[in-house]
Amino acid sequence: MASDTAETETLLQGSIIAVSDTPSSTDESPATKALKKTARDQFYTDIKMTNETKSWEATCKICKSKIRGTKGVTSNYNRHAKDFHPSEYESWQEQLHSRYSTIHPRQVELQKSIVENLIIEFGLPLSLIERSGFITFMYNVDPKFSTISRRTLTRTIFPHLYTKMLHGLKSFYSMATFISLTLDLWTDRRQRVFFALTGHSIINSEFKSYVLSFQPIYGKNRAPVLLDTYEACISSFSIRGKLVRLITDSASNNIAAFSGLIIPGFECYFQRDDDDELYSDWYNDGEQTESDDAKIDNNVPLDVQDVVKQFLDPIAVDDESFRLPCYAHSIQLVIKDGLKVSTCVEPSLKKISKIAKLSHSSTAVKERLENIQVCVPNANKTRWNSQYDMVGTVIDYQMLNEFVSLLTLFAEATTTTHAQHVPSISIVAPSILAIYQDLLLERANVKHASSLCGCLLEPLLSRFGVNAPLGTSENDNPMLSPIAQTQLLSASAAASPITPK
Incomplete structure (x- = not known):
């Protein structure tokens, strides 16, 4: 109870401090007010503390009598309430120690x-x-x-x-009239396969997405199990007649697609040194694989890839357009194809990766960077744009400037497709056209990364079939950033010069 009075102490010596602002003339009964946890707060008002005499004074809310005592001693609070107001005191104690019912x-x-x-x-x-x-x-x-x-x-x-x-x-x-599904299949750190099915629809002009199923897939022959799980989920929600599209990761597992998606020169960033165990928690941050998983990464994803392919064959046998490849996955495969062939910027990227790795593995270097308020982003093995962000922090050289310039719209498109509650289908065509025209413009300007530009154009054309001229509606698409809109407008002007009659 001594802690109750400790709250009322003040640093101002010799002053009298009013602890409670409740007027002494109140006629409310303690039972009608909120239940307090101490007798002082429950039964007394106008509590004053005198630092010179180390005493306190309070007014009883029930009988209005003055109660005095020594600072740090609270027995007078309880004694007066017990002796002169026993019924109110017992009622307060019962309420204080009682419990709510389950339906309270x-x-x-x-x-x-x-x-x-x-x-x-x-x-x-x-x-x-x-x-x-x-x-x-x-x-x-x-x-x-x-x-x-x-x-x-x-x-x-x-x-x-x-x-x-x-x-x-x-x-x-x-309530939905048309429903699109996204299907994903991947393995965790223990190489267990999981299946997820998400439904998307627009109701009352509002875009909605909800997970229909998320569960593990067991057994060696997983394709029939996956198909049965899919059919059971569709039947459970009675949506077979409403399905219009099924989006998958190009009949491949996310790990199989992204585990090798490392920018050339960043291999040493993800290699463990002898003392890297000290920083294992940093290396595992955001990754889906462990060091032991590397031995079997080449086997499991291929197995999962076959499972997905066998599962999709009977579903899309009558309508090949029912299944569409994932846009975010396909655009990352374009980056992978381009970076796999081009080696012009690899020496510079190797230097950056070594510097970045040192900043995350050396406590001394990290502290010095923090002192000058510099932060080097973490690179994630499964997300190429995290490596792009890291390069973006080191753009002092023309070679790296060209590298960043070529991949800027790719990074923007990758980030935009991850946004929640946004129908990303509306940005696919405009973003692809913007990237295509940007690469055409960059090809005429770059000096050191021309081979990378060509290596990006080729898979972009092969994977997305960009062969149509630019229209006017894409230029005003509100989903595009100012950078992409500027690229589209510049490309349109360059592609359609005004000729005098």
């Missing part, structure tokens, strides 16, 4: 907040609700709250939420 609004509110905000939203472990620190925290929040058990969480609350969510999904897809 406050109990339901706190329980819902724990489940939805802490466990589901933040991804905290289920064991959180049984830890002593969390139980103490919730008691401080509200002593009357009854902590839920893990058994109740897993057997009652989660199944109820899942059923409610499933009902909401079925209601949503019943």
Whole structure:
């Protein structure tokens, strides 16, 4: 109870400080006010502390009598309430130590907040609700709250939420007229294969996307299992007649597509030195593979690739246009094809990768960079644009400037397609045309990276078939950035010169 009075101490010597601003003339009963956790706050008002005499004075809310005591001693608070107002004191004690029922609004509110905000939203472990620190925290929040058990969480609350969510999904897809699906299949660090199916639709002029299925795929012969899982999901939501497109990663696994997508010269960045174990947590950040996985990366993705191909063959046998390749995947394959052939910028990139690796592996170098407020971005083996961002921080040389200039729109298109709640189909054609025309303009200006420019043009034409002239509608597309719009306008002017009659 000594901590109750510690809050009222002041640094101003000899002054009298009014702790409570509640008027002494109040006629409200303690039972009608909010429940307080201490007798001082529950039964007294006009609390004043005198630092010179080290004493305090307070007015009882019930009988209006003055109660005095020594600073740091709170027994007088409790003694007066017990002796002169026993019924009110006992009622307060009962309320203070009582618990909410399972259907009490406050109990339901706190329980819902724990489940939805802490466990589901933040991804905290289920064991959180049984830890002593969390139980103490919730008691401080509200002593009357009854902590839920893990058994109740897993057997009652989660199944109820899942059923409610499933009902909401079925209601949503019943309202949709046309639905597009995106299918993805990948392996985790333990080489377990997972299947995900997401549905996309526009309802009331609002773009919506929800996951229909996310589950592991077991067994050696995975193609039939994948097909059965797909068919079961489609039948469960009764959307077979509403499907218009199925977007996949070009019949390949994400890891198979991106694990080799390393900018030439950055190989040494992802190679471990003898002392790299000290920085293993940094190297694993954002990656989907471990050092042990490298031994079997060449086998599992190929197996998964065959599974996806066998799965897609019977689905698209009647309508080849039903399945479309993923735009983000295809544009990264263009980068991969171009960088695999071109070697003009590799020496400069090797120097950058070594400098970047040193900045992330040496504590001394990292501290010096922080002192001058310089940050070198992390490069991710599975995302080429993270390596592009790293090069973008070192653009002091013309060679690297040309490299960054050639890949600027590629990086922008890759980033834009990752945006949430945006129908990315509207940016595909304009962005491809902008990239194509930008490469044509760059080809006439670059001096050191001309081979890279040509190596990017060739796979862009082969993968996307860019052979149509520019129209006028793409130039005003609101989804494009000012950079892309400028490139389109410049390209249009260059492609259609005005000739006098």
